[in-house]
Amino acid sequence: MAARFQIVEAFDLPDRGLWVAAGTVVDGNPQMGMSARFEDEEDPSFAEPVHGVELVDPPGDEGTDAYPALTFHYRDDDKLDAYRSMTWEGRTLLLEW
Incomplete structure (x- = not known):
């Protein structure tokens, strides 16, 4: 079964x-x-396995509730630079098996 996740911050x-x-988990x-x-890309620039699902405190947001979060593992600076170059906020991730 698929799931959808709305990104607030990355x-x-x-x-x-x-x-x-x-x-937030949409469904x-x-x-x-x-x-x-x-979800909005037919030819995905991002297609990665979910490393983990956890609650995280976003940097600089002390005193606020933790967000549900999806984590993605990276091993090198090239992968991190690719993640940083993408627009994340306000987009939805489609998760499938």
């Missing part, structure tokens, strides 16, 4: 080697291992 956690897409049940892509 950032990296360099000490963990993770890119974080924080937001379904996002799970580790699902393949994620932007």
Whole structure:
């Protein structure tokens, strides 16, 4: 079964080697291992497996509630630069098995 996830904020956690897409679950049940892509792209520039689903405190947002988040593992600066170059906020990820 597919799931959809609306992104509010995206950032990296360099000490963990993770890119974080924080937001809200629109429908379904996002799970580790699902393949994620932007819902609005027919030829996806981003198609990655979900590394984890967790609650995160966005940087600089002390005192606010933690967001549900999807995490994506990166191993090198090229992958991180690619993530940083994409528009994340306000977009929806489609997650499928």
